Amino acid sequence: MQVPEVPKEIPRIEDPGIDQRLEEISLEEVERVIVETLDKEAAARLKVYLETCVHCGLCSEGCHYFLSHDKDPRYAPVSKVKQTLWEMARRKGKVDKEFLRNAARIAFLECGACRRCSMYCPFGIDIAYMTMLVRRIFHKLKMVPQNLQDTVNSHSVTMNQMWVQQDEWIDTLQWQEEETRDEYPAARIPLEKEGAEIMYSVIGPEPKILAQLLGNISLIMTAAGYDWTMPATDGWDNSNMAMYSGDFEIMARVEKLHWETAQRLRVKRVVMGECGHAFRGAVYDGPRWLGWTEPPIPMVHAIEFYYELLKEGRIKVREKYKKPVTIQDPCNTVRGRGLGDKLRYIMDMLCEDFRDVNPNQEHNYCCGAGGGLINCGPNWKKVRMWGNRVKAEQLEATGAQIVCTPCHNCHSGIEDIIGHYKLGMHVKFISEILVEVMEKP
Amino acid sequence: MYDFISGPLVWVAFLVFFGGLLYKFVTTYAAARREKVVLPTFSLKHGLRSLAHWVIPFRNRNTRLRPIFTLVSFGFHTCLLVTPLFLMAHNVLWRRAFGVSLPSIPDPLADVMTVIVILGGAFFFARRIAVPVVRYVSDWKDFVLLLVAVAPFVTGFLSTHQVLPGEKLLILHIVTGVAWLVIIPFTRIVHMLWYPFTRAFMGSEFGAVRHARDW
Numbered sequence: 001m002q003v004p005e006v007p008k009e010i011p012r013i014e015d016p017g018i019d020q021r022l023e024e025i026s027l028e029e030v031e032r033v034i035v036e037t038l039d040k041e042a043a044a045r046l047k048v049y050l051e052t053c054v055h056c057g058l059c060s061e062g063c064h065y066f067l068s069h070d071k072d073p074r075y076a077p078v079s080k081v082k083q084t085l086w087e088m089a090r091r092k093g094k095v096d097k098e099f100l101r102n103a104a105r106i107a108f109l110e111c112g113a114c115r116r117c118s119m120y121c122p123f124g125i126d127i128a129y130m131t132m133l134v135r136r137i138f139h140k141l142k143m144v145p146q147n148l149q150d151t152v153n154s155h156s157v158t159m160n161q162m163w164v165q166q167d168e169w170i171d172t173l174q175w176q177e178e179e180t181r182d183e184y185p186a187a188r189i190p191l192e193k194e195g196a197e198i199m200y201s202v203i204g205p206e207p208k209i210l211a212q213l214l215g216n217i218s219l220i221m222t223a224a225g226y227d228w229t230m231p232a233t234d235g236w237d238n239s240n241m242a243m244y245s246g247d248f249e250i251m252a253r254v255e256k257l258h259w260e261t262a263q264r265l266r267v268k269r270v271v272m273g274e275c276g277h278a279f280r281g282a283v284y285d286g287p288r289w290l291g292w293t294e295p296p297i298p299m300v301h302a303i304e305f306y307y308e309l310l311k312e313g314r315i316k317v318r319e320k321y322k323k324p325v326t327i328q329d330p331c332n333t334v335r336g337r338g339l340g341d342k343l344r345y346i347m348d349m350l351c352e353d354f355r356d357v358n359p360n361q362e363h364n365y366c367c368g369a370g371g372g373l374i375n376c377g378p379n380w381k382k383v384r385m386w387g388n389r390v391k392a393e394q395l396e397a398t399g400a401q402i403v404c405t406p407c408h409n410c411h412s413g414i415e416d417i418i419g420h421y422k423l424g425m426h427v428k429f430i431s432e433i434l435v436e437v438m439e440k441p
Numbered sequence: 442m443y444d445f446i447s448g449p450l451v452w453v454a455f456l457v458f459f460g461g462l463l464y465k466f467v468t469t470y471a472a473a474r475r476e477k478v479v480l481p482t483f484s485l486k487h488g489l490r491s492l493a494h495w496v497i498p499f500r501n502r503n504t505r506l507r508p509i510f511t512l513v514s515f516g517f518h519t520c521l522l523v524t525p526l527f528l529m530a531h532n533v534l535w536r537r538a539f540g541v542s543l544p545s546i547p548d549p550l551a552d553v554m555t556v557i558v559i560l561g562g563a564f565f566f567a568r569r570i571a572v573p574v575v576r577y578v579s580d581w582k583d584f585v586l587l588l589v590a591v592a593p594f595v596t597g598f599l600s601t602h603q604v605l606p607g608e609k610l611l612i613l614h615i616v617t618g619v620a621w622l623v624i625i626p627f628t629r630i631v632h633m634l635w636y637p638f639t640r641a642f643m644g645s646e647f648g649a650v651r652h653a654r655d656w
Contacts, residue, residue, distance in 0.1 A: 042476075043472040043473070043475055043476045044469050044470075044472035044473035044475070044476050044479055045473075045476060045479060047469065047472065048469060048635050048638070048639060049639070051629065051631055051632070051635065052629070052631070052632045052635040052636070052639055053629070053632075054583075054629050054632050055569075055575065055578045055579050055580075055583050055629075056575065057572060057574040057575040057578060058503055058507070058510075060574045061503060061506060061507075062503075066574070071573070071574065073573045073574040073576070073577035073578075074577065076574045076577075076578070078574075078578050079574065079577055079578055082577075082578050118643055118647075118655065119501075119502070119503075119647075119655050119656065120502070120503040122495060122503070122636075122640075123632065123635070123636055123639040123640060123643075124491065124495075124639050124640045124642065124643025124644065124655060125639060125643075126642075126643065126646070284650065284651075288478055291477075293481060334653065335647070335651070335653050336651050336653065337651055337652055337653065338651060338652035338653040338654070359502070361654075362647075362653050362654050362655070363502055
């Protein structure tokens with residue numbers, strides 16, 4: 001492992017989404033938006049959290065940014081709130097542009113809302129909630145990192161994250177079905193099958209840049225004998241970057257279409273691919289904004305699904321994976337759904353040499369890519385890398401060659417960390433390992 | 442002077458203390474109802490489960506990572522709450538005024554507990570200066586609050602042991618005690634009221650909603 005040098009002061013990173021907006025915006029508008037958001041959209045929780053925090057600093061241990069920056073006080077969760085919400089609330093919105101530039105960097109790039117800090121605060125204060133509140137303010141100020149806003153624009157126009165047009169979507173599915181049938185003639189990707197048991201939904205990047213994963217699931221579903229389908233219409237994308245830019249209205253529109261699509265197909269449950277934030281958006285954040293306590297149809301994360309497959313013996317392992325494997329506990333599926341045990345069951349079933357990380361399960365460190373971080377763009381990559389040395393150390397300590405990442409953001413984030421810190425490892429999704437070791441009838 | 446301080450002023454102190462806490466609770470509850478997600482999230486079982494893992498030391502990861510802080514903090518808070526309630530001198534006053542009182546602890550024990558509070562307070566004060574991240578997020582109010590919280594214990598200890606003869610220390614003790622009570626609802630010491638609710642909320646968020654553990 002190599003540790004490239006980290007500057008004491010983060011250099012100013014250019015981002016037109018923030019820089020240009022800072023030039024145009026008036027301080028009156030800033031004041032108005034901040035006051036309006038804090039008064040109308042945040043009430044009891046913000047008030048209680050700000051009153052209850054006794055400035056003890058115990059949350060600092062929870063944050064990989066703090067630990068990776070050698071305990072620089074500015075990176076503790078409470079410090080992030082101090083540099084954003086405390087000032088905004090105290091000054092009643094009368095903040096200046098340099099403050100805003102700094103606060104934007106903190107809220108969008110130096111906190112991924114992974115919620116690890118809430119497990120270290122004795123009061124259980126939801127610091128991630130406060131980061132999201134700051135992002136909400138920035139969204140309303142129209143000051144969002146450009147790449148992230150472009151992704152949200154894509155959601156708004158095409159209802160998916162990657163500007164995939166409807167005909168491209170269908171073409172990609174049919175292409176992957178064809179490819180898979182070369183090896184396994186019975187494989188199918190049934191489209192628009194009403195009344196199927198399962199609707200499989202994927203995240204935006206899959207048809208665009210990871211199409212082989214669609215082929216994988218076709219093989220797995222057919223081998224396991226499930227009655228499944230995929231939509232041919234918009235509403236196939238379960239990802240939701242609007243959730244992370246503070247654009248809760250678009251977030252809700254995307255989730256609404258996703259659930260309406262599942263309802264249109266009258267499926268019993270929705271199984272989703274390996275993504276973390278998509279689960280959070282579809283099962284928690286989206287429904288809440290829509291006024292539901294839970295989604296209309298149960299959603300099953302890939303981890304739960306593969307667990308079910310293996311436990312029920314629907315798929316048998318031909319020969320276990322030989323290389324030493326470790327895992328990433330994605331925040332949104334482990335802290336966000338308690339799926340750590342099931343993930344380990346899968347690893348034990350598929351791998352001969354599985355090595356756990358430490359700290360693990362709910363205490364695992366964030367990958368530094370989720371929470372909208374990586375979507376802010378390559379210009380911000382160094383900030384993410386500098387903030388996650390502990391992740392590299394954690395992975396290196398396992399001695400593994402492969403990191404299994406059941407989440408798209410974690411996959412990219414860990415890949416970046418492996419590259420930046422020269423760990424010499426590779427990342428794989430569960431489905432990639434499964435397809436290699438499974439018995440194909 | 443003593444009659445006023447130990448009479449009407451104490452009434453004012455308790456009225457402001459209870460009244461203030463009630464006001465805070467009622468207004469926050471109303472705000473929580475408006476913020477539709479909050480109240481439906483609470484789950485008694487998961488809230489209590491989380492509280493059990495945080496009220497008992499070393500049942501969560503952070504206390505295990507910080508054993509000294511944990512012991513000092515638990516010692517400080519326990520003694521802070523127990524001493525004023527079960528001190529014999531206080532119970533005598535209650536009995537005289539209303540005919541009822543709580544059971545009392547022996548005075549030597551109360552002495553030890555008072556000293557623990559004072560030393561704990563000194564530890565927190567030093568920590569707020571010495572530990573960089575704590576210093577970064579502290580302001581003058583944090584230091585003043587700590588002094589106000591510990592002052593009744595200092596003056597009480599000195600008064601009981603008659604370090605200065607006469608009533609002066611006793612009057613100072615009552616005045617600092619009154620100050621302690623009236624600031625609670627209106628400063629960060631209100632964490633005493635909110636602690637079980639924020640903990641139960643996070644326990645419910647993690648436990649009931651997300652099927653995960655928050656310790």
